[in-house]
Amino acid sequence: MADQQGSSSGLSSHHQAFLNDLKLMHELYSIEVLEESLKMIKFHVAGPPATPYASGVFEVDMTFPENYPESLPEVMFVVPIWNSCVDPNNGRVHFEGVTQMTVAEALAYVEEMLRANEADEDSLFFKTSRFWTAKFAGGVADPEDIVFGQKVEALVEMGFSEMESVIALSACDWNLGDAAEQLVDSAPVDEL
Numbered sequence: 001m002a003d004q005q006g007s008s009s010g011l012s013s014h015h016q017a018f019l020n021d022l023k024l025m026h027e028l029y030s031i032e033v034l035e036e037s038l039k040m041i042k043f044h045v046a047g048p049p050a051t052p053y054a055s056g057v058f059e060v061d062m063t064f065p066e067n068y069p070e071s072l073p074e075v076m077f078v079v080p081i082w083n084s085c086v087d088p089n090n091g092r093v094h095f096e097g098v099t100q101m102t103v104a105e106a107l108a109y110v111e112e113m114l115r116a117n118e119a120d121e122d123s124l125f126f127k128t129s130r131f132w133t134a135k136f137a138g139g140v141a142d143p144e145d146i147v148f149g150q151k152v153e154a155l156v157e158m159g160f161s162e163m164e165s166v167i168a169l170s171a172c173d174w175n176l177g178d179a180a181e182q183l184v185d186s187a188p189v190d191e192l
Contacts, residue, residue, distance in 0.1 A: 015039070018068045021103040039064035041103070042078075045110060047139065051117045052129030053081070056137030058114075062106055069102040075110065080163070082125075082132040085113045088167045128170045135166070151176050155183065 018039050034040040040063045047053025059078040065071040077091035085094050093110070095101075101109065119126040131148045133139035148169070154176060155165035160183050172178035 014066065014068045014070075018064055018103070021069070034061070039066075039068060039073075043107065045107075045114065047133060047137065048111075048115045051114060052119075052126045053114045053117075053133050053137070054139065056133035056139035058137050060110055062103075064103070064106075069105075070100050072098065072101055073106050075106060080132060080136040080166075082129045082170055083113060088170065124173055128174070132166070132170070148174060151179075155180060158183075 019036075030044060032042045034042050040061065042059065042061050045058050045060060047056040047058065057079070058081060061076045061078055062073045064073045072095050075093040075095075077086055077093070080088065080091065082088060085096075086092070087094065093113070095109070098109075117126070117129070119129075121127075127142070127144060127148075130139065130142055131145050134141040134145055135149075151169055151174060152162060152165045155169065156162055158180065160168075164183060165179070168179040168182050169176070172182060
């Protein structure tokens, strides 16, 4: 029972472990505590050089479970990002093969996601990720981004939102016809 209740400060051992880990990570990262009692933090991570995320800055929210560190946190990119580990619709990070994580491990996981890009600069994945970085994370635009931007604008002119247009085009390898068809097929009937 003492294990669950923690110290005489009234904090549970899980909460005390969270605070101790957070203190250590403050020395390495710029972390903002959004809600200590709910174990919610926000941090910013710069895109690593030689990746499609270079020159971008990504804001990430993390909410740790009540039984920290015995479960996975909820990690959400506030700044949209194109990455195979992130749902482009809501920014939620998908964890594979992991069942629990500390603050340090969660921060390292996000950094490694950005570094672990095996695509070369000529691949469509790299170009798409670089476009998203320039568009949403303040990254440096590439001349090729003009063509991507024109395709986004064409879908916006059809009445779709910019974000859903970017997501559809990215998912359809920038094929305007396929993206338009996907958006029309997924639109509620009353919007058509």
